[in-house]
Structure formats: C-alpha cells, structure tokens
Amino acid sequence: MSLTLDPTTTAEGGTAAPSSPVPAPSRAGRLVRNTPIGVWIAAALLAFLVLAAIAPSVFLRQDPFEIDPANAFQSPNALHLFGTDQNGRDVFSRVIAGTGQSLLLGLAATAIGLILGGALGITAGVSGKWLDSAICRFVEVLFAFPGLLLALIVIAVSGTGVVTAAIAVGVGSAPGYARMLRTQTLQVVAAPYVETALSLGRSRSHILWHTIVPNVGRPLFVLVTLGIGQAIVWASSLSFLGLGAQPPAAEWGAMLADGRNYLQVAWWIAAFPGIFITLAALTTTVVGHHLQRRLEAEV
C-alpha cells in the first residue's frame, strides 16, 4: 500500500511542470525539468521514510512488539503485509517502527562524524604547517582502519547499545569528513574574500567564525545527505552483529540478523528489513548526489 503510493506522488509532481504557464522558465519549472525521474522517485520514497519515522502511527496497524506464537511464520497476506516473524510479530509494523530508529541513528552518527571530523579538518586547514601535518598524519592513521572496523573498536571499548552504536559509526566516519573539510577550508582560506577581510583588519577569530566556518559549512548539507545513507548501513551492520540495538527492538539490522536463519522457510523475515536498509541508503545517496550536482552547477 505504502509503496504504490509513491509513484502517484511522483506523477503528480511531474504533471506540475507543464501546468506552470510562464514562458520564461520559473525557478520551480527549472527545478522540475532539471530533475531526473529517478531522483523524484528517490525523493518520494525518502519522504515516505521520513514520514514513517516522524509519525509511524500513520502506517502502524499492529503493535510491533506484540507476540503471537500461534501465528508465527505467516507468509505475507492481507492482514500481515510483510508476514509475521518467528514470534508471530507483524513484520510490516516492525519495519515501520524501525524506520525512526534507523534514520535517527543515521542522522546522529553523521552529526557526530561531522563534528569530530569538522573540528579536526577545519583546525588543520587554518593552522600552520606543523599542526596541519600533525592532524593529517593522525587522520591518515585512522584511515588505515576501515570505517566499520573503527566503529567496532569503539564498541569493543564502550559496550553495546544504540547510543554507543551512533558514536561508533560517527567516529568511524570522522576521518573521511576531516579530510574533506580540510580541503574545503584550504580553498576558503585562499579565497579573495578572506584576504579582503584580513586587509580590513578583522581579528583572526572573527574571520574564522564569520567568514571561514560559514563558507566551509555551506556544502555540508550535501555531505550530510550522502553520509546518512552510509551511516544507516553501518549502524544496521552493527545491530546485525548484535552490537547495536538490543532485543526486542525493532531495528532493521537486528531484524535482518533475526531472520537470517529462517531464510529457507520464511524469507520475508529478513527480506523486508533488508529492502528498507537498501531503500534508505539508496534514496539518501541519490538525493544527496543530485543536490551536490546542482550546487556545483550553481557555483
């Protein structure tokens, strides 16, 4: 039901374009024409996920935690759109209920990664050679570990749970952000307006906070959308390994892990959470890339 809703939304969005009568293309008209259909679909699906995250009750028809052993392992049917799991819980309700946690985990982890990476990257970009190269070497050391492994190290030190999973994924993604933001900062520092500000006699801290940080921060929105997709996949991986959300939490990665031993007899227990992880990561990535291209075009 929820999935078939999305193409119609896209169609409506599509019909909106010709209806704008202005001969000189308006901003909205340009937006519609310059946006490929795939991006619209992704945006619609993402909107659906966000809605499910903010107001799961719109879609929930059953309690995601209510067990019903007598009705375990039911294949998808009218009452249980995605079937029931090994405890007779409604898989659709659990997937919807898990959306909020998965997206929030993605957002929180990205925010943590950005703050850590930003602090390192911007400091490196504005500092002198010595501190810059010290930070760069440190980030390179972190790069020697794959991000997920870095996250696992954090989990090993601080224990399992949703909060530590967010921190772990954040730390795991921080080196990437640090490198990106350093490059960005270097470009901003070299820009004429910084030189102008300097020649106007502004203090160094004033320039940092009022000139450099805002200009570095502008493309962050794009980074965030791209990063969330990655963070969701990583956070789900941690829960899949039993290191993130704890039972009976309806978390996609944990549900995938629950269902993997039933794949041969009840594929739906693992398949639907898997599809939603893929959807969340794909839609945020597609939308993020589109925004990135647009931003580049505008610049």
Place this chain on the structure above:
Amino acid sequence: MTTASPSTPRSLALLAAAAGLLLTTSGCGGSAAASEDDTFVFATGKDISCLDPHVDGDMPQASIAANYLDSLVSQDSEGAIHPWLATDWSVSDDGLTYTFTVRDDVWFTDGTKLTAEAVKANLDHMVDPDTQSGTAGGYLKPYTSTEVVDDTTAVVTLNRPYAAFLEVLAQPFLGIESPEALKRPRAENCNAPVGSGPYKIVDYVPQSKVSLVRNEDYNSAPPYAKHQGPAHIEKIEWRIVPEDSTRYGLLRAGQVDALDLMPSVHFDEAEADPNVELILQDRPGNPTNLILNTTRAPFDDLNVRKAFLRSAYVDAGINSVYFGTVTRAGGPLSSTTGFYSPDFEHVYDPDPDEAARLLDEAGWTERDDEGYRVKDGKRLTVHFPYTPDWWPTAHQALVTQIQATAKKAGFEVLIENGDGASVSELGNNFEYDLRADYWNTNTADVLRIVFSSEYTESAGFVPNGSGFRNPELDGILNDALATDDPEVRKDLYYQAQQIVSDNALQLPLYNQASQVALRRDRFTSLALEPSLSLPYLYDVTVVDSE
C-alpha cells in the same frame, strides 16, 4: 570543488558490503567438493573454548573428547557401570576409598604408557584451581588424593561418600589424557590434548575446525562399541559452524556428513529426506532453563521469583519456534534423569492473576507509563546478559517471547547481548538477574551441582547460578550420596526436588537433547555414547555404493 566527497561506486560498494554480511558471517569456506570416503566431516554448532575437556567443561568439548579420549569406566544405556581403562575396582565399606586396576596394554598417542600414575595425574589436573575446571573439577569436589600403589593400581581417596563417582568418571569430561601432555602449559594442552582414544588431534584452527586422524594402534574400545581395534574411517574433520541455516545447508549439499544441534525449523524437511537420518535422544541432568539470581534484588524476593515463573509462557514458544522438536521440562530434573519425579512439572504453570497477586504482595504495586511495575520509584527490571552465538536460533526467539510475556506482568526484562567472555565474567560475579543455563550429567546428583551452596564459587564457571544457599538442601543432597539404597535415595531426591521447586530458583524450559543428523546415503553406524548421548564416531562405516 568537492573532489573529496564520496563517489557513487563507493556508496554502492557499501550497500553490497551490507548485503555481503549475510553471506560472510556464515563461516563457510570449505571446499566445494563433496567429502571423501576416508574423511568424515562433522559440523558442530557451538564453538569450542578449549579442546581439553578438563578445562571449563562445556558440551562441545565433551563431544570432541568422546572421540579422542578413553575413560576409566564406561556406562551402558541402562546406566550400569562397566570396565574401560580400569579393568577392575573395589570400593571400601565407608565409600571413601576406590581402588582401581588399570590396563597394562594401553598407550597414549604420544607414546606414553597408561599407568596408575596417569590416573593420579588426570584427577589432580581436574581439581587443580589453575585448570579452571568448572565441570570435571566440580564433579570432583569430594576428591582428596590418589595414591599410586604400583604401575596398575591406583587408590583414590574421597572426603565423603560419593555414590555418583563412577557415573561421572564415565563421562568424556573426565577422560584420561597423557600425563606427559598434561605437564605442558594450559594453553598448549588446550590446542593439542593427547589421549588414548580411537582418534588423535593433529590440527586445530580456533573457531574453524579440528582435524583428527585414526589411532592405528587403538586397542581399548569400550564395551558399548560395536567392534575392537582401529576405527573404520581414517580421518575426521570437525568443523565449527555456529550459523544454524548454514550448518544444515552444508549437510543438504553433501559438504558435511553429519551435524549436531539440528535446527528445529528444518526438522520436517530432514525427516522427509531419504538421505538424512536423525539421531535423537533426550539427555539427563538439569534441563535448559533460565536461572534466577537470588543474591540480589529483585529476585532475592521469593514472591517476585514465583511471579516471574508464573508470567512466562513457555509452551507456546516450544510449539512455535521449536516446532515441538524438544520436550517441555517443568521441574529441576530432565525427565530421563534417575529419581526424576513428574510432580513438579506444573507447579508454576502460567497464571497472570497469580503473578499479579504475588507482585502486589511483594510491594510492586504501582505501574509506570510503560506498564512496568514500580516500587519505591524503582522499576521492576531484570538484567539478562546473553550470548546469542551460544544458543540455537530458536532459543533466541524463545527468550524474546518470555521477555514479551513477562512484560505483561510488569517485568522489564533487558536482554543484553554480549560476547561470551563478557557474559561469562558477569556470570562469575553474580552480576545478572537471569542466566541461560543447562547442565547435562547422568545422575540426579546434578541437583547438588546446580543448587547446593558448595557450587556458588567460581571455578572458571559458577554452576549454582541462583546463588541459593540452604543447609537443609545441602544435607539432603549429601545424604543421597552416602547410601546405595535406591528407596532411600529416591526419597531424598524427591525432597530435594521439592525444596528447589518451592524456592522457584529456575524457569525450566525444555529437556536438553542430542539432535544429530547424518547423511545415511554415505555413512552408517553413527551412535550416541551412553553417558551424555554425545556423537560417537568410532563405529561409523562407509555405506557401500552399489
């Protein structure tokens, strides 16, 4: 200007990696070719901490030990004790001295000869605190010392009568290892223990596999074996495959010849498969259970313990996730244990009203906005550290169901997933409210191991996870070991079961069972050794291809 941002292929690679997790965690990686006639591939479902069964003492260790160690005595399926490495023994009238005569013609696979000295070295090794022997050492608490009289005579002295002594000696946990090999450091002996059994360990890759080859000089098969001399199959590959569906998939694909911990969800399919033989046997001992820690709140309160037992719906879970492949246990003993009484099976059948009444009586009268019971501003929380890897998939679902039904009564059960090491540490320090447990042994004396105050200290593992200390129960259980009169023992063990049941120390779930599947189109005569019903590969033969 954003050259450093992630590219699409990288993001897609991450997605692929996530999907790949499904495959990579399954631990496959064996050869695609079917196994050869001269190699028997066995897939075990639980990781092995140490190959020497004296150390720790979990079932996977005994399983592999049954195939490379011999024991002093053997037990038949009726429970009677027969000679094995010991040809003869006598017990003193006071039950404190056992004189064993051992065989003169048995050699360990490192060339050491079996002597009375080996008996002493082994028993001393099991009780040595450095061995950290939870099971074998636990069984030998009444052990004082061994005196070597001559090459073939060993006199074992106990500090109290121990009617179950010979029974436990028959278990592979107390198998006899080479005394020379035991002199090596613990870690070394864990990786390459040496016995006198039908196979010897030649290679061990932790968390992956153990390779064994036939002991060509084998001449000490137990009375329950179907033949004498060397085993029929030349090599055994003992593979560790914790993932249920993978293990079963390997059997179906013919990449393994047998497996244990047969996944419940595939029972129907396996039963219908003409190529698969299921070998099933309930085990004696203390059934699979959740034990309640009585040493701290909230389970220090008897009413709260009773309320928890009353809140749990176990039958529904056994039917739904185990598909009836295990038998429900109700009392403190598995139904196949000697002196088992069925009187305690239904004492704590689910009863939400009774649970509510008990909790009210215990002062947990309020409920918070999530529906949990509250007392003095504190929520009724039950901590349950749990290692999913240690348990079948169905067990993980069952504990989730118990969590859900306990919630209705107002308990907040927190299943806290952790790795084995951290969960064990919590277990050794009584830092939990619930612990998932079982204890397989061939005697009702298991009650003493699991519930007497003697076993509330850690020896690598704390057998009495309830922390229950009751002098009356301790006395009854020791009295039961001091007599040979079956009627007296029956009466004493009945009283013991009564006390354990009255005190609501465990939520019994189901009887432990050996559930082994064999590719009968390739091999035959896989038996279960009688003491613990462990897979015994000595008699396995290749099926003639016609």
